[in-house]
Amino acid sequence: MTWPAPVSLKGAHVHLAPLEVIHCDDLSGAVGDLHQLWYTTVPSPEGMHAEIERRLSLQSNGQMTAFAICTPDGRAVGMTTYMNVDPINKRVEIGSTWISKDVQRSQLNTEAKLLLLTHAFEVLDCIAVELRTHRLNTQSRRAIERLGAQLDGILRSHMVVANGTIRDTAVYSITAAEWPAIKAGLLGKIST
Numbered sequence: 001m002t003w004p005a006p007v008s009l010k011g012a013h014v015h016l017a018p019l020e021v022i023h024c025d026d027l028s029g030a031v032g033d034l035h036q037l038w039y040t041t042v043p044s045p046e047g048m049h050a051e052i053e054r055r056l057s058l059q060s061n062g063q064m065t066a067f068a069i070c071t072p073d074g075r076a077v078g079m080t081t082y083m084n085v086d087p088i089n090k091r092v093e094i095g096s097t098w099i100s101k102d103v104q105r106s107q108l109n110t111e112a113k114l115l116l117l118t119h120a121f122e123v124l125d126c127i128a129v130e131l132r133t134h135r136l137n138t139q140s141r142r143a144i145e146r147l148g149a150q151l152d153g154i155l156r157s158h159m160v161v162a163n164g165t166i167r168d169t170a171v172y173s174i175t176a177a178e179w180p181a182i183k184a185g186l187l188g189k190i191s192t
Contacts, residue, residue: 003087004065004124009115012072013107013190016115019056019066019079024049026076027068030100039134041162042098055081055096069099069112077103080112082120084130092120093130105143107190113147114186121179128175134161135168144172148182 006018017023028045035044043051058064063085069078078099082092094116099109120126131149133140145151149172158169174182 002059002062002065003085004082004092004119006059006065007119009067009119011111011115011190013111014109014115015070015072015074016067016080016112017070017074017076019052019059019068021049021052021056023068023070023076024052026070027052027079030075030077031098032101034098034101038163038165039137040098040140041096051079055079058083064096067116069097069108071103071108077108080116082116090124090126091128091130092124092126093132094120095130095132109143110186110189114183114190117147117174117179117186118183121176121183126176128173131172131174132169133172135170137170141170144170147174148178148185149174150178 008018009016028048031042031045031048034042055064055066059066065082067080068076069080070076078097080097081095083095084093094113103109117129120129131144133144135154152171152173155169155171157166159167161167
């Protein structure tokens with residue numbers, strides 16, 4: 001069995017649904033020009049079906065659990081995953097995440113992270129959850145830091161990205177001991 005198993009996570013502002021090919025049209029419309037950003041990898045509208053298939057293939061091999069990020073009415077506005085899963089050490093990374101510009105920095109995004117973290121710590125019993133981004137992606141780094149994650153360090157010359165440049169990766173984490181305080185903070189942000 002895949003760990004973590006696909007699951008549906010619902011809140012007041014967001015529904016994280018197991019990713020399916022039926023989300024393709026919504027996601028193709030939601031991506032806008034995000035796929036043109038040089039410091040992140042977001043599928044183009046034309047490449048959305050292939051990206052969904054890639055994530056589902058990794059999921060079937062136990063390497064990822066893929067979600068569609070949906071509005072409460074069911075419209076898919078982004079994707080996220082549990083990736084780099086380590087069932088023995090009870091660690092996951094929340095990554096390969098993108099959301100439509102119109103819902104960035106909203107309660108939808110904050111609640112999505114709250115649901116993923118709650119499931120990781122309180123259901124999967126994770127000891128730590130990682131979040132990674134390009135060292136130069138200041139928008140993503142600020143968002144991760146607003147969650148309360150701590151910078152573990154920078155993996156220099158970590159990977160080659162699609163445009164051929166070499167990425168330094170900023171690695172953040174939240175530990176199980178930190179989770180109660182971070183959860184309280186996220187709940188406070190959603191209620192305001």
